[in-house]
Amino acid sequence: MNAVADIAGIVLGGLAAGTVLFIVSVGLSVTMGLMGFVNLAHGAFAMFGGYLIVLAMNRAQYGFAAALALGFFGTAALSVVLERFLYRRLYRAGELDQVLFTIGLIFIFIAGITIVIGPEHQTLQLPAALSGQLNLGFIAYRTYSIFLIVIGFLIALGIWLTFERTRIGGQIRATVDNRRMAESLGIDVDRLFTITFAFGSGMAGLGGGLGAEFLGLDPQYPLEYLVYFLIVVSVGGLGSVIGVYYAALILGVLNFALTLYLPKGGTIFIYALTILMLLARPRGLSGRKEQ
Amino acid sequence: MTKIRLETQALSRRFGALVAVQNIDFKLAAGARHALIGPNGAGKTTFINLLTGVLPPTHGRVLLGGRDITAMAQAERVKLGIARTFQINRLFRGLSVLENVCIAVAERVGAARSMFYPAGRRTDVIDEAMALLQTLKLAEVARHRVSELPYGRQRLVELAISIALSPKVLLLDEPAAGVPSAESHIILDAIERLPEDIAILIIEHDMDVVFRFASRVTVMVGGALFAEGTPREIESNMQVRDVYLGQAPYRAAHV
Amino acid sequence: MSVAVSRAGDAAAPIANPAARALMRRHRLRWWEALPWLAGIAFYFAFPDYLSFGCDLIVTILFALSLDLALGYAGIITLGHAAFFGTGAYAVGMLASYNVWTEPITALLLAALAAAVIGFLSGLVLLRTAGLTLLMLTLCTMALLEQAANMGHAYTGGFDGLPSLPIAPVFGVFEFNPLYADTQYLFALGVLFACFVFVRTLVYSPFGQSLTGIRENILRMHAIGSPVRRRVLVCYTISAALAGIAGGLWAQTNAYVNLSALGLDRAATVLIVLILGGYGRLYGAFIGAVIYLALEHFLAQIYPTAWQLGLGLLLVLIALFARGGILGLGEALWRRYGGKLSQRRRDGPTAP
Numbered sequence: 099m100n101a102v103a104d105i106a107g108i109v110l111g112g113l114a115a116g117t118v119l120f121i122v123s124v125g126l127s128v129t130m131g132l133m134g135f136v137n138l139a140h141g142a143f144a145m146f147g148g149y150l151i152v153l154a155m156n157r158a159q160y161g162f163a164a165a166l167a168l169g170f171f172g173t174a175a176l177s178v179v180l181e182r183f184l185y186r187r188l189y190r191a192g193e194l195d196q197v198l199f200t201i202g203l204i205f206i207f208i209a210g211i212t213i214v215i216g217p218e219h220q221t222l223q224l225p226a227a228l229s230g231q232l233n234l235g236f237i238a239y240r241t242y243s244i245f246l247i248v249i250g251f252l253i254a255l256g257i258w259l260t261f262e263r264t265r266i267g268g269q270i271r272a273t274v275d276n277r278r279m280a281e282s283l284g285i286d287v288d289r290l291f292t293i294t295f296a297f298g299s300g301m302a303g304l305g306g307g308l309g310a311e312f313l314g315l316d317p318q319y320p321l322e323y324l325v326y327f328l329i330v331v332s333v334g335g336l337g338s339v340i341g342v343y344y345a346a347l348i349l350g351v352l353n354f355a356l357t358l359y360l361p362k363g364g365t366i367f368i369y370a371l372t373i374l375m376l377l378a379r380p381r382g383l384s385g386r387k388e389q
Numbered sequence: 390m391t392k393i394r395l396e397t398q399a400l401s402r403r404f405g406a407l408v409a410v411q412n413i414d415f416k417l418a419a420g421a422r423h424a425l426i427g428p429n430g431a432g433k434t435t436f437i438n439l440l441t442g443v444l445p446p447t448h449g450r451v452l453l454g455g456r457d458i459t460a461m462a463q464a465e466r467v468k469l470g471i472a473r474t475f476q477i478n479r480l481f482r483g484l485s486v487l488e489n490v491c492i493a494v495a496e497r498v499g500a501a502r503s504m505f506y507p508a509g510r511r512t513d514v515i516d517e518a519m520a521l522l523q524t525l526k527l528a529e530v531a532r533h534r535v536s537e538l539p540y541g542r543q544r545l546v547e548l549a550i551s552i553a554l555s556p557k558v559l560l561l562d563e564p565a566a567g568v569p570s571a572e573s574h575i576i577l578d579a580i581e582r583l584p585e586d587i588a589i590l591i592i593e594h595d596m597d598v599v600f601r602f603a604s605r606v607t608v609m610v611g612g613a614l615f616a617e618g619t620p621r622e623i624e625s626n627m628q629v630r631d632v633y634l635g636q637a638p639y640r641a642a643h644v
Numbered sequence: 645m646s647v648a649v650s651r652a653g654d655a656a657a658p659i660a661n662p663a664a665r666a667l668m669r670r671h672r673l674r675w676w677e678a679l680p681w682l683a684g685i686a687f688y689f690a691f692p693d694y695l696s697f698g699c700d701l702i703v704t705i706l707f708a709l710s711l712d713l714a715l716g717y718a719g720i721i722t723l724g725h726a727a728f729f730g731t732g733a734y735a736v737g738m739l740a741s742y743n744v745w746t747e748p749i750t751a752l753l754l755a756a757l758a759a760a761v762i763g764f765l766s767g768l769v770l771l772r773t774a775g776l777t778l779l780m781l782t783l784c785t786m787a788l789l790e791q792a793a794n795m796g797h798a799y800t801g802g803f804d805g806l807p808s809l810p811i812a813p814v815f816g817v818f819e820f821n822p823l824y825a826d827t828q829y830l831f832a833l834g835v836l837f838a839c840f841v842f843v844r845t846l847v848y849s850p851f852g853q854s855l856t857g858i859r860e861n862i863l864r865m866h867a868i869g870s871p872v873r874r875r876v877l878v879c880y881t882i883s884a885a886l887a888g889i890a891g892g893l894w895a896q897t898n899a900y901v902n903l904s905a906l907g908l909d910r911a912a913t914v915l916i917v918l919i920l921g922g923y924g925r926l927y928g929a930f931i932g933a934v935i936y937l938a939l940e941h942f943l944a945q946i947y948p949t950a951w952q953l954g955l956g957l958l959l960v961l962i963a964l965f966a967r968g969g970i971l972g973l974g975e976a977l978w979r980r981y982g983g984k985l986s987q988r989r990r991d992g993p994t995a996p
Contacts, residue, residue, distance in 0.1 A: 136776060187964055193721050193775060195963045198919055201912060202959025209953035325787060325908070332780040362802065363795030369788040373781060377769055380777045441867070467869025479867070481860035487663040492857045493868045495850045501870065504851040507671035511850060519664050532663030554868055 106237045108355050114243035116350020117250030118309030120343050122323075123330040124257060125298015131274040131337025132291050135185065136193050138200035140302055141320035141327055142207035147173035147303015148315045149211060152220045162225045166304060173303025174296040181295045204320045211317040222310040246308060253301075254343045261339055270294060274337035326353075329372050335382030345383055391418040393455075394588040395440065395471070395558050400449035402432075402439055409435040411612040412449070417558065421588045424603035424620075426596075428632060432612040433592045434476060437560050441473050442466045453558070470557030474547050474564055476592075482536040486527055486546055489535055490518040493553035518553065525549050525579050541572035548579060559583070561591040565598065577602065600624070608632070671848035680930050684833050688826070695825040699897040701937050702832040703890050708918040708929035709843055710886030715915075716924030717847060718879040719859030720771070723911055724782030725887055727766070727789050728759040730906030732888030734793060735759070737806045737901030746812040748820075752835065752892045759888020760881050762789075767880040771873065783908070790906040805902025809895060820899070828897040835893055839886055846882070847926060855879055859924070916955070919962065922969030931970050 126140040151169035154160040160168065180203075188196055224242055232241040261267035273280040273287055281287055306315065313323060330349055334342030349368065356364035376382075395417040402410040410432045417423055425433050438444045440451060442463040450459045453469055461469075481489050494514045495501040508514070522528045525545055530538060535546055548564060564580060565573040577598060583589065593599050599606060599620060606623045608615040610632050616623060623629055687698055707729055714720045732755035739745040739754065770781045793800045800806065813819045818827045846852050857865050858872055865872050895901040904910060913936075921932025944951040966973045 130776065134775075136779065184960070184964070191963070191967075193779070194715070194919070194923075195967055197721070197723070197779070198916070198959050199963035201916070202956045202961075202963065205952050205956030205959065207956075209949050209956060212949045213953070321908070325783060328780055328783065332776055336776070360795075362797065363791040363793075366788055366791035366795060369784045369791060372784045373788065376773070376777055376781055376784075380773050443866070463866050464869045464871050467867070473867060475863075475867070479861050479864040481857055481864065483860055484856065485663060485667075487661075487667060488853070491667065492853055492865075495853065496868050496870050500850045501854040502851060504849045505845055506850070507845075507848050508850045508853045509668040509671045509848065512668065514850070515664050515667055519661055528661055531661055532666060550864070550868065 103237050107239065108358065109351055110237075110239050110243055110247070112351030112354035113347055114246045114350070115309075115312045115354055116347035117246045118305055118312055119326060119330050119350055120250055120346035121253060121305030121308060122302045123305075123327045123334075123346060124254075124339060124342050125294070125301045126327060127331045127334060127339070127342045128270065128274075128337055129291070129295050129298050130331060132270065132277075132287075132294060133189055135189060136196045136200065137185075138197060138324060138328075139203035139207070139320065140299070141324050142204050143173050143177055143299040144302040144306035144309075144323075145207060145211065145315070145317070145319040146176060146306070147300070148306030148310050148319070149215060149220065150303065151307030152222050152310055152315060153215070155223055156220075162228075166307060169303045169307045170300040173306075174300030177299030178292060178296045181292055185295070204324075207320060208317045215317075217317055220310065220315040222307070222315070224311070242311065249308070250343075254339060257339045266290070266293070271337070329368070331382075333372055333375055333382055335384040338382065338384035341382055341384030391420075393417070394419045394421070394453070395590075396452040396455075397440070398450045398452070400436075400439055400451065401447050402435055402444060403447050408612050410439060410446075413609075413614055415607065415614065417588050417590055418605075419588055420586050421590070422602055422604045423588070423590050424599040424606045425590055425592045425609060426594070426599060426606060426623075427609035427615070431609040433609055434562060435612075436609065437473060437562055437590075437592065440560060441471055467554060470555070471560070472551040472554040472556035472558070473560040474551045474562055476562040476566055478543050478547050480535045480543060480546055480550070482534070484535065485532050486535055486538070486549075487515070487518055487522065487531040489546055490521055490549050490553050491515060493550045494518045494521075497554050521549055521553055524582070525552075526575070539572075541568045541575060544568050544576055545579060548576065552583070556587060558588045558590070561589065561593075563592050563594065565593075565595070573598075596624075680927070681833075681837065684836075688829060688833075692826070695829040696897070697937070697941060698829050699825055699832050699893075701933055702829070702836050703894045703897065704914070704917060704933040704937060705929050706836050706839055706893065707887055707890035707914050708921070708933055709840065709926075710883050710890060711914050711918050712923055712926065712929050713843060713846070713886065714880055714883035715918065716928070717852060717855040717859060718876050718883075719862075720876065720880060721779060722782040723779050723908070723915070724784075724786035725883075725914060726906055726908070726911035727782070727786035728763055728884040728887035729891035729894070729910060729914075730786075730789060730793070731759040731762050731884075732756065732891030733895040733901045733905040734800060734891075735888070736892035736895040737809055738799060740809040740811060740895075741801075741806040743810065746810050748811055748814055748831065748896055751811075751896070752889050755888045755892030756885040757888075759891070760885035763884020763887075764877070764881040767877045767884075771876050771880060783911075786906060786908070786911060790903060793903055793906060801902070803903055805900055807900045809899045809901070811896050811899065820896070822899055825897065832893055832897055835889065839889060843886070844926060851875070851878075856924075916959065918969075920958070920969055922971030922973075925968075925971045928969055928971050935970065 122141070122144045126137060129135060129137060147169040150172045151165045154165040154168050155162065188199055228242045228245050230241050231238045232244050261271060269280070269285045269290055272283070273285060273290060277287060306319070313319070326349065330342055330346045334345035352368055353365065356367060393416050397413050397415045400410060400413045400415070401408065413436065425436070427433055435444065439446050442461060446459065450457055452458065453466070453471065458466055458469065481492065491514055494517050495508070495511065498514060500511050500514055519528065519531065522531050525548070527542065527545060527549060530542060535543060538546070544564060551559060561580065565576045568576060580589070580591070581602065591602065603620055605617070606620050607617045608623060608629050615632065616626055616629055618626070688695070691698070711725050714722060714725070735755040735758040736751045739751055745751055745754065766785050770778060770785065773781060794802055797803070811820045814827065814831050820827050854865070854870055854875060857870070858876060862872060891905055894905065917932040917936045918929055919932070920936055921928035921930065940951065943954070962969060968975065
């Protein structure tokens, strides 16, 4: 009986953490798939959104939902500005310049947050309705974790449906598949990219706030979790919502279990698995096999 | 009976359901001046990629001088004398014209392996590259960066690199593509002056060029061989005319 | 035997062409190439209180130089070069800590060997990929080694590392003084010099030229029959070995080794140093390391946040406007202003 509860606890905790990884990373996957842009600074958007949400609640007394909305739209707006004025200039540059540029952005964000807000850790005050325990019958578990898992599932479903069923989703899939072809079909790739970039960054901001409980929130956030976001995206596959969802959940559960049972260096298995996975399928879980 | 340099037997290549190259039996004679024509998407470049080993065929064989090279890697085929140019320039853009050619020469003569001897002392390599540039009238721009040259000259460097490999078989993928017509004669002159013993296969759209240069023409349509003959025979072939006027269906066959 | 030569029998001696002469002279030493070494020796006498800073500087230069070989010459974009630095550091550290091997010069060779083995084995599988996948694989390999070092704390000291490493005297005579880094500094300078001569020779060889070809256009290199994969692997292995020496030197001059040798921080820093100086340029590593470490040393202590902000802005500006780094910027300025005069003078008499 106890073992069941232990396992359920690990799975639920892992799924909740994985959900946060998914919400943060999904935008990165789509924008990288669209433009081939190596955006290491994606985590900085997550941090920015996280700070907006936490500060709105703690200092401006926003409600949880209102703060989340602020985090989403605020981050999206910031990302559009950066995309228009900076990112855009580097679409045709090499990966190395993109890596350098986005590392630079990370530093600027870290320093900016440290100067304006301070280096200390920020905590998310959960609303009363989400802070208790929820009885699932076989186990009582934190309401907030369950809430996250459900929200994440709905978001994944929503994005997936958008991809499969709507016009803009079709355009995105076509462009990820073959950008030149998409352009010649008259798809305005630039506009498409701005929209998905804004949406993806907004999601990252949302994830930064929702996950402040699990991942913490301090100025080092974009560097600390960079490897995790990249693993999720590369294992999941560029431009693939489902792939990223699975990859994030698997990584979440695995990481949760490993840090519990092998606190010293247990994450070695995550890296080993990622390497094996990428060697076997360089395009990730959902990536089609190379011809 | 002329000697056959390069031959394919039932050569095929699919991409998923699309058959890009279908069952091609083709012979390139020693010293040939052979043109490969066909509408866009006919599979000409894929065919070249199969000959050079960039792509493995799904089916069929490639023979060089009677020897089966189907399983050979690209680099080995180059050593045996198959060289190519690209439809879109693939040059070392940041390097000088001379260096572009030197890299190819060094690779051919086996110098490129040596790690502890200055490249500048391999005067044999530099001499040969320089001499080649002179025959192509590129000597006066030898020190210029390739990216700074006008497009026509860049196409000439593209040709120079492949000639530097001393090929027995030279595959030219639209060598004058994108070059303003005022300059294209420079490239065609250079091709005409190549040593006679090289077997040349040229993909070309401009029929004037084909008639001026080739003694034999092969037409590819929808991934398959459509017709072959002397330029005059091809010119008077009504079916070929239809294809070029777009009256016959020539889309790649689907399975 | 060659097409070209047989056709050019009557042409004028091609060697007279300025392009050919430039190519033939390129590997020759120029007077200013003595400057870094003179500066290195002058530093020893001028700043006796900063010799351990000098050691850090030398280690960083060597590390950046090793990265330049892989990134600047063969075009391998890696985020995990500290994997080899760390391998070398731990090789030296573990051998010394358990008193297996403390002789510094041979220890560095062992560090190079260990790093080369890791570089070769990982390169064998990783270098088949490109782009994001390669970036991720290099990053994960490094993280894997970092976690391995963390897990094997019984041997590696885990998070705390291995302190107070015993290092035997250089040539059996010159002792490493833990309080005053004069021997360490000169030793490090000597190691850097030897490695630099090696890299410089390599870069100007036909092999080095073919690496440049791979960076400039890999498809064309395949098409001219170059065994691209083997070349890149050889280059990656050599680069790993040099990074291993840098790591070993770091462990020796500091007399400790810890997990920071293997981290993303170190890998990112060396990338920044190299790109700041200018990659694919041999001396970019020197310029980048001097400027980066000098700024870090004096700014980061006093205003750490401002340093980070400035560094971020600098990176963004370099990526947007000065892709060749400081040396590239210098070259561009020279070509625009200073170069014109002297070039005209040089070309004058020989122009066709």
